[in-house]
Each structure stands twice: as structure tokens, then as C-alpha cells.
Amino acid sequence: MQTPFFRVVYGIVAKDLQAEFRSRELLSLMLIFALLSLLIFSFALELDRLAREEAISGVLWVTVAFASIIGLNRSLTLEREQGNLDAMLIAPINRAAIFVGKLIGNYLFALLVGVLLIPIAALLYNLPLINVWLFIVLVFGTLGLSGIGTLLATMTAQTRTRESLLPVVMLPLALPVVLTAVRATTGILSGQPAENWLGWLHLLAVINVVYFAACFIMFEFVVEE
Amino acid sequence: MRANLSLSDVSLEQPALVRAIPRALLALTALTLIGVGFGLYMALGFAKADATQGEVQRIFYIHMPAFIGAFVAFAATTLGGFMYLRTRQVKWDTLALAGVEVGLVLAAINLVTGMIWAKPTWNAWWTWDPRLTLEAIMMLTYAAYLVLRASITNAETRRRFAAVYGMLAIILVIMVVMISRIRPDTIHPTVFGPSSQQARGTFELDASAGMSAALGVNMLVWAVLVPITLMWFRICLNNLTERLSLLKARLADR
Numbered sequence: 517m518q519t520p521f522f523r524v525v526y527g528i529v530a531k532d533l534q535a536e537f538r539s540r541e542l543l544s545l546m547l548i549f550a551l552l553s554l555l556i557f558s559f560a561l562e563l564d565r566l567a568r569e570e571a572i573s574g575v576l577w578v579t580v581a582f583a584s585i586i587g588l589n590r591s592l593t594l595e596r597e598q599g600n601l602d603a604m605l606i607a608p609i610n611r612a613a614i615f616v617g618k619l620i621g622n623y624l625f626a627l628l629v630g631v632l633l634i635p636i637a638a639l640l641y642n643l644p645l646i647n648v649w650l651f652i653v654l655v656f657g658t659l660g661l662s663g664i665g666t667l668l669a670t671m672t673a674q675t676r677t678r679e680s681l682l683p684v685v686m687l688p689l690a691l692p693v694v695l696t697a698v699r700a701t702t703g704i705l706s707g708q709p710a711e712n713w714l715g716w717l718h719l720l721a722v723i724n725v726v727y728f729a730a731c732f733i734m735f736e737f738v739v740e741e
Numbered sequence: 742m743r744a745n746l747s748l749s750d751v752s753l754e755q756p757a758l759v760r761a762i763p764r765a766l767l768a769l770t771a772l773t774l775i776g777v778g779f780g781l782y783m784a785l786g787f788a789k790a791d792a793t794q795g796e797v798q799r800i801f802y803i804h805m806p807a808f809i810g811a812f813v814a815f816a817a818t819t820l821g822g823f824m825y826l827r828t829r830q831v832k833w834d835t836l837a838l839a840g841v842e843v844g845l846v847l848a849a850i851n852l853v854t855g856m857i858w859a860k861p862t863w864n865a866w867w868t869w870d871p872r873l874t875l876e877a878i879m880m881l882t883y884a885a886y887l888v889l890r891a892s893i894t895n896a897e898t899r900r901r902f903a904a905v906y907g908m909l910a911i912i913l914v915i916m917v918v919m920i921s922r923i924r925p926d927t928i929h930p931t932v933f934g935p936s937s938q939q940a941r942g943t944f945e946l947d948a949s950a951g952m953s954a955a956l957g958v959n960m961l962v963w964a965v966l967v968p969i970t971l972m973w974f975r976i977c978l979n980n981l982t983e984r985l986s987l988l989k990a991r992l993a994d995r
Contacts, residue, residue, distance in 0.1 A: 664909075667905075668906075671889075671902050671905070671906070672889075674893075674898065674902075675889070675892040675893050675902075676892045676893065676894060677888075677892040681888065681889065681892055684885045684888060685885045685888075685889055685906065688878050688879070688881055688882035688885060688910075688913060689882065689909055689910070689912065689913070691875075691878060691913070691916075692912065692916060730908075730909065734905045734908070734909075737826055737901055737904070737905055738901070738902060738905055740901065
């Protein structure tokens with residue numbers, strides 16, 4: 517008999533959250549990286565006030581994307597190394613439920629890093645970033661990144677090159693998400709009227725739905741043994 | 742070489758050996774070569790020079806058809822991936838791999854001809870135009886496909902993962918096609934349909950000057966004949982490599 521779909525999802529998410537709550541490994545890694553990235557960008561681009569305003573949405577999203585890659589790698593490589601992935605595959609559970617469970621865990625971490633990052637960026641870059649719409653873009657953007665990332669990280673965790681491969685295969689495919697999120701963020705932050713950037717947000721939502729459906733279907737092919 | 746007795750069991754199989762290059766492919770190759778020559782004549786000689794841009798516009802007859810050819814090849818990768826996951830027949834994976842390699846070559850032709858055209862028209866080899874940048878990223882996506890394949894040892898897993906990634910990668914190709922409609926700030930001209938306001942180097946296809954005919958011929962050659970011929974060769978090569986490793990393994994067993 518199969519365990520019901522949502523109980524599996526709940527079980528995996530609870531396991532990931534509990535492990536993270538005990539070790540605090542993943543979140544601290546992602547957060548320190550994100551902070552470093554914010555500071556290094558500011559140095560490397562020698563941003564003055566105007567340039568900072570123009571660059572902030574790009575800096576923010578590149579940082580979130582890379583931080584989520586760190587989290588994804590860690591989360592899926594651990595499953596693989598400790599044999600948990602194999603155990604889940606043997607268990608009488610729906611494969612797609614494993615995908616949704618891992619996705620929600622990864623998504624929560626990425627979103628949390630993003631949410632913590634925004635006030636810090638607002639402080640460091642001296643910009644009014646605390647904005648409901650920006651939060652909504654973050655909710656959608658990190659969801660898209662986590663969706664495609666969970667599928668691809670499950671794949672790369674099973675290759676010889678492991679962690680180093682994920683950014684190479686993920687960044688180009690994450691581009692539609694990053695591109696639309698950056699455009700929406702820029703529109704919101706530069707105080708343009710909603711009709712100028714709402715289209716980007718819609719497009720981002722559509723891309724999310726398409727990506728989620730594609731990854732949901734394809735996940736069973738990347739965990740077949 | 743038949744005197745080499747250690748290879749005798751190999752020689753015995755000779756009648757069963759499929760022709761390395763089928764006759765149909767040889768005929769198609771000849772047709773493609775003639776087509777490429779004829780296409781060049783149509784582009785460089787038959788069509789009249791563009792009224793505003795002059796001779797440099799002629800590169801367009803290869804530039805755009807080469808992209809469509811890359812599109813066809815990458816579409817073959819998507820089809821190959823889809824069919825592989827459904828049927829699990831190795832031939833579909835071979836088609837997908839052939840599509841990626843041929844598509845990369847045609848996309849490179851598209852990019853290089855575009856750069857040669859851009860130098861006199863936009864006064865720079867490379868601009869950070871959305872379409873150019875996306876096409877470069879698209880090529881890197883398919884390069885990542887090859888890296889992904891190379892880093893998986895198990896053949897069955899490699900085919901499966903490659904199928905999934907090959908199907909996802911088509912998104913980038915579609916984005917390159919769509920981007921000049923989504924982002925109106927591109928300077929890349931659109932020949933069919935309205936160009937963006939900022940487009941530089943736009944021109945009209947004048948049928949009476951032989952331009953439509955030149956484009957039509959080159960489209961047939963570069964978007965249909967060239968990708969199919971090259972992919973077919975790539976599949977033949979793959980079959981030969983597989984056969985070679987099979988024979989090597991058998992020799993090692995003796």
C-alpha cells in the first residue's frame with residue numbers, strides 16, 4: 517500500500533527542517549555566502565550611489581540564485597551520500613511526492629535567505645527595499661529557482677563531478693526566472709507605474725507553472741534505478 | 742590484412758557488417774554540397790545588393806537559415822529525448838546527441854556571420870544585445886549538456902539524464918526566437934514582422950531583386966539539408982564507434 521501523497525511530502529519537509537534546525541549548517545552557509553556576495557559586488561563594481569540603485573536588482577537575484585545553488589547541492593548530495601535517496605526510492609511512496617517534499621524544503625531555505633537578505637541589502641545599499649511587491653517577486657522567483665534546481669541537483673548528485681556541475685547546468689535554465697524577476701524588481705524599485713512591471717510578474721508566474729509541471733513529470737526519470 | 746589470424750573472427754563477420762556510410766547518405770551529401778554551392782551563388786551573385794546596406798547584407802542569406810538549422814537540430818534533440826524516455830531505444834539517444842553537436846555548429850555559424858555583419862552595421866563585433874547574449878547562453882546550455890553526459894559513467898543513466906536535460910534546454914532556443922518580441926529594446930532587426938524601434942540594420946526583402954528566392958534556396962539548404970546530412974553522419978559515426986568498442990572488447994576477451 518502506498519503512503520498518501522501529502523503525508524510523504526510532509527514527512528520529507530519535516531525531516532529536512534528538523535535536520536536543519538539541529539545543525540543550522542545550510543542556512544548559515546547560504547547566509548554568509550549571500551552577505552559576502554553583496555559586499556563583494558559593491559567592491560568589485562565600485563558602485564556609487566546611482567550605480568548602486570541601478571545594479572541592486574541584478575546583484576540581489578544573482579546572489580539569491582547562487583545561494584540557492586549552495587543549498588540545493590548540500591541538500592541533495594546529503595540525501596545521496598547517506599543513502600537516504602535510495603531508501604526513499606525503495607519505500608512504497610510516489611516518486612513525485614519526493615520531488616515536492618524536497619522542493620518545499622529547498623524553497624523554504626531559499627525564501628528565508630532572500631527575506632533576510634532584503635533588509636540587509638536595504639541597509640548596506642541605502643535603498644528603500646522593504647516593499648510588499650518585492651516580497652511577492654521574491655516568493656515567485658525563489659520558487660522557480662528551487663523547482664528547476666531540485667530536479668537538476670537530484671541529477672548532478674548522481675554524477676561524477678557532483679557539486680561543481682550544478683551551477684553549469686542550472687544557471688542557463690534558471691535564466692528565464694532570473695531575467696523576469698530582475699525586470700520586475702527593477703520596475704518596482706524605480707517606482708514605475710504597475711502596468712510597466714506587472715507583465716514581468718505575470719510572465720514569472722507562468723514560467724513557474726511551466727517549470728513546476730515539467731520538473732514534476734520529469735523527476736521520476738532522474739531517480740529511476 | 743586477412744593474413745592476420747587473430748582478427749579472423751572479425752573478418753568472418755564482414756558480410757554482416759552494415760555499410761559504414763549508406764548509399765542514401767552519400768547521395769544526400771552530394772545534394773547538400775551542390776545545394777550549398779548553389780545557395781552561395783544565389784546569395785552572392787543572383788540577388789541584387791541591398792539598397793541601403795549594400796553588399797554586407799548578403800551574409801544574412803546564411804545567417805538566418807543557419808539559425809533555423811540549429812533550431813531543427815535542437816528540436817531533434819528534444820524529440821530524441823522524449824522518444825528515448827518513452828521507448829528506451831538507444832537510437833533515440835544517439836539522435837539527441839547528434840542534434841546537440843550539429844545544432845552547436847550551426848548556432849556558431851549563425852553567431853559568427855552575425856558578428857561579421859555587425860562590425861560594419863553596428864560598428865562593433867559584439868554588443869550586449871538581449872538576442873546576442875541569449876544565443877551565447879543558449880550555446881553554453883548545450884555545451885553543459887555535453888559536460889553532463891561526460892560526467893556520468895553509467896551508460897543507461899547518462900542517456901536518461903541527457904534526455905531530461907535535452908528536453909529542458911529547448912526553452913533557451915525558444916527564448917532566443919521570442920526575445921525580440923518580448924524585449925522591445927533589442928537592436929536586432931526582425932525581417933519577418935515588425936522590427937523594434939531601436940532596430941539597426943533593418944531591410945526589406947525585395948522579391949523582384951531576387952532576394953526572396955536567394956533566401957528560399959538557402960533556407961532549404963541550411964535549415965533542412967545541412968542539419969539532416971550532418972546528423973545522419975554523426976549517427977553513422979556513433980554506430981561505428983559502438984561497433985569498434987564491441988570488437989575491441991571481444992578481442993580483449995580472447
